[in-house]
Amino acid sequence: MSLHNKNILLCITGSISCYKSIDLYRRLKKAGAKVKIIVSDAATKFISPYIFESFGEEVFEDDAFKSPLSHIDLSKFADIILIAPATYNTINKLAAGIADTLITLTVAASPDKPKLLVPAMNPNMYANKILKDNLNKLAKHNFYVVSPETGNAACGDFGEGKFPEIDDIIFGVESVFKKKTLNGRKVLVTAGATREYFDPVRFMSNGSSGKMGISIANAALKAGAEVKLIALNIDDRIQYINRRIKIISRTDFNGLKESLFDEFKKSDILFMAAAVSDYGFKEKSPVKIKKSGNTGAGGTLKVELMQNEDLLKAVSKIKKDGQIVFGFAAETGSAIENGRKKLSEKSLDYIFVNDVSKDIIGGDENEGFLITKAGEVNRFEREKKESLAEKLIEEISFPA
Ligand SMILES: Cc1cc2nc3c(=O)[nH]c(=O)nc-3n(C[C@H](O)[C@H](O)[C@H](O)COP(=O)(O)O)c2cc1C
Secondary structure: OOOOOOEEEEEEOOOHHHHHHHHHHHHHHHOOOEEEEEEOOOHHHHOOOHHHHHOOOOEEEOOOOOOOOHHHHHHHHOOEEEEEEEOHHHHHHHHHOOOOOHHHHHHHOOOOOOEEEEEOOOHHHHHOHHHHHHHHHHHOOOEEEOOOEEEEOOOOOEEEEEOOOHHHHHHHHHHHHOOOOOOOOEEEEEEEEOOEEOOOOOEEOOOOOOHHHHHHHHHHHHOOOEEEEEEEOOHHHHHHOOOOOEEEEEOOHHHHHHHHHHHHOOOOEEEEOOEOOOEEEOOOOOOOOOOOOOOOHHHOOOOOEEEOOOHHHHHHHOOOOOOEEEEEEEEOOOHHHHHHHHHHHOOOOEEEEEEHHHOOOOOOEEEEEEEEOOOOEEEEEEEEHHHHHHHHHHHOOOOO
16 A cells, blocks of 8 residues: 555654654655644754755644644644654643644644554653553544654663654554454464475475565554464565564474464464475485485486475364465466366365466566455456555455
8 A cells, every 4th residue: 555645744743753754754755645744842952844844845833823723724634643753741742632732733623533643752751651541542532553662762771662663654654544354353374485304404495485475464464453474484574574463483384384273273364375385305314415425327316205285275174164264376377267276175265366477476566366265256457465465455354
C-alpha cells in the first residue's frame, strides 16, 4: 500500500528527537502523501519550521489565535493526525482533554479522525504509570501508538523510549488505513527456502528469497492479526520484517516440520509461502566430505536423495474446523489446472499459483491466480509482492 493522496497532518512536539521528523516528512511525501505540519512552541527550540517551509510546505506554528479557524481547517484536511515525536506533556494533555495549543486544539476538533502517536522520551518518563494509564485511555478514543524502541536515550539512560525507525512509523500509518479483517486472529506464515545438508557445510536449496512470505506476514499484521513467521534462511531480509512479528528461525526440512506442527495447532490460519525441498539426502555425513577417496570415475560424487513428506498435505490433515490453510505453488505451465489439483489433493482452502517461468522467484514482483476451495479463480496481475500480499489477505474469509 502507498499513502498516495492521503492527507496527513504531521504534528511535531518538543522532544530531543524532533530532527527525525524531517526524515519522516520526506518519507511521507515519497509515499505519495499530502502533508501539513504543525510545530509546537517547544519543538521550535529543537528544529526550525523554516526547514519545512524551504521544502515548500505551509507550517503552522503553535498560535491558535493567529488564524481563527486554523484548527478546524486542519482537522478537516486530515485523514490522519500523526504526532511524531509525541511528548510526555502532549500525550498526557490529550488524555485529559486539554486543548490549549494548536496541536491539542486540532485533536480536540477531530474525535472521529484516527490519531497516531509516536512517543519519544527518556525511559523513566516512558515508564511513568501516568503516561501508561493515559495511553490506555486514549486507545479507546481513536488513538493508535507506534511503540518506541529500546536503547540509549540522548541523556545516556538505557531503556524504552527512543524514537522508532521511520519504516515502523510508515508501517503504522499504513496500518491505520487498513481494514482490520484479521483482528484477533493468529496467523502463521512460513517464508524462505529449506536447506538440505549432505555434510556439515554443503547443502541443496532453491532460489526463494522469502519476500512473498514476509509480505504476507506484514500484510496480516496490518490487518490486525497476531503474526508468527517461521523464517528459513532469510537472515539477510530480517530488516523487512515488522518487529511486532514473532520470528521462529529454522534451517532445514526437519526443523520446519517440527515448528510447523507445533505452531499450526495454535493458529487460525497458515500461509505456507516457504519453498520446501521435495527431496532430502538419504545420508548426511557428520564430517566434511573430502575430495580424495570419495570422487569416482569422471570426477563424480554419488549422493542419494529421498523424497520428503508433503508438509502442506500433512498439516491439512490435522486441520480443525475453522482453521484455514493457504498454499502457494510454483508451476511452469497449466497453472490453473495444476493449482486446482493441488488444492484438492492437499485439502487446502486457498492456493495461489504462479508461473515461475516468468522470472518471479527471488524477484520483487509476483503475479498469478488465487483459487478457492469453492472453485473460484481470481487473476492477479504482476505487481509488487507487498501490495499483492495485501490484496490476498483481503480475500480471506473465515467460515461463518
Ligand atoms: C533538552 C530537552 C529535551 C527534551 N526532550 C524531551 C523528549 O525527548 N520527550 C519529551 O516528552 N519531552 C522532552 N522535553 C520536555 C518537553 O520539551 C516539554 O515537556 C515541553 O513542555 C513539551 O511541550 P509540547 O508537548 O507542547 O511540545 C525536553 C526538554 C528539554 C529541555
